[in-house]
Amino acid sequence: MDFLYALEMIGTFVFAISGIRLAAKKDMDLFGAAVIGFVTAVGGGTTRDVILGAYPVVWVEDLNYPLVIFLALPFTLLFRKYLVQMHRTIFIFDTIGIALFTISGMQKVILLGYHPSIAILMGMVSATVGGVIRDILCNEIPLIFRKEIYATACLAGALTFYILEESGSPTNLNFVITVLLIVAIRIIAIKKNLAFPKMK
Amino acid sequence: MDFLYALEMIGTFVFAISGIRLAAKKDMDLFGAAVIGFVTAVGGGTTRDVILGAYPVVWVEDLNYPLVIFLALPFTLLFRKYLVQMHRTIFIFDTIGIALFTISGMQKVILLGYHPSIAILMGMVSATVGGVIRDILCNEIPLIFRKEIYATACLAGALTFYILEESGSPTNLNFVITVLLIVAIRIIAIKKNLAFPKMK
């Protein structure tokens, strides 16, 4: 679907921006920022495909991915001030990006014939590992392990999407419901300051 | 062998617990702990298989691995206090896990037709890389590079196993000797406070 492809590109773009902005905070140079943006955007899908041996990894054949990512660098530099104000818009697109990466990751793994539990796991990998690599390259304990109900939203979304698909409900509808659910969970979690219980 | 498979599951379980406990120390949430447990348990074998292109990686097809790992989370939560007291039992199973992962990693690589030196190297990768990824995700310099004669025990075990196999000695016996050797090296190293010489 062209609409999904456009959303996937927007998700890639927004993920790249999140990497570039963290790199800037960490006082990296332009090159470092470009690299961090790149791995944030493609790290999840690449990890999924490498673990499954599902070659080729998508961005080495579809050059729109590298293109969109490299455009994120001048975009972030030019609109730096606006990005701070656009906090909410970025949050929405980031969450849609997560939802998309979760679902498209799951679908790919199901098509490859794996068990649904592996598909759900790999959907989460697709959505979250890019951010984990970003944080490690910036020498931080990954945010996802500490603060937000981020991965939980992916998990809830992945389970919902799987159950809806199994129920025979149309994929487009399932997709919309899943994205709305993930967005809703994240918004409620932030508003209510919800967090997963600590181990200690 | 069913006995070996059971030991491999126990090794996986104990590795997962070691990840979950470090995550708890680092103040991660439940999700973070589950992830750290997961990568600690499967990181070594996955890295070996991905480097060799030996697909499929075992845990995406044998769902007992993810199952055992996810059971480790409630287990660790429930028996937290006992785990502290069970220090010695955990140490023994952890060492048996290392020995097992080293040997099963080697055997897989030899069967794939690689040179024995690559098999020995990959046996060590199987046993140690999970712990390295665990430490990096927790933002620590990997323990294995600093403190224990841990990898050295693997190396000694791997060499011994290879020489015994070449000598025509039966595999089951070689296996038992190797595990005992690795356990003995680690116990002696801890009792005598032995460590590998520092570079400086």
Next chain:
Amino acid sequence: MDFLYALEMIGTFVFAISGIRLAAKKDMDLFGAAVIGFVTAVGGGTTRDVILGAYPVVWVEDLNYPLVIFLALPFTLLFRKYLVQMHRTIFIFDTIGIALFTISGMQKVILLGYHPSIAILMGMVSATVGGVIRDILCNEIPLIFRKEIYATACLAGALTFYILEESGSPTNLNFVITVLLIVAIRIIAIKKNLAFPKMK
């Protein structure tokens, strides 16, 4: 070409030494130093091949790579004092190593039929990711993202090599020009204290 192979081995050796020396600074033991030396030397090429699914990864079949790397450990221990004085020689070989890894990485990816932009990207991956993994294992923000015009030299070299190849100029000549360019950029950058602009 035998000459190129010899240079590749020297590059591997020098990369391993850079890893071993950083490990020594970080107070690691001999085993840790050997591992860091290993991943510094092979990390870039391995990452490239794993992302592309271009198996087998070269060092699991050509045992000269592991051999050269493990020889770097006693070499570094024995000639530690001289290495400090040999600062310039190491710098030159390190830069030649980078140039070589960039070009040989690119050539491999072009032969596999990928788009030139992916080849250039993977040439840089080949030359730089080993050092990134080295720094992460030592719990530092990768040097390459902060200080030197290191990756930029690779990028300039990769672009130049690609344009020269397309122009029909002989590969040997293109190779020499590219290596000289990369060496020149790094020397000028250090002399003039040039750095890529920071994001902030």
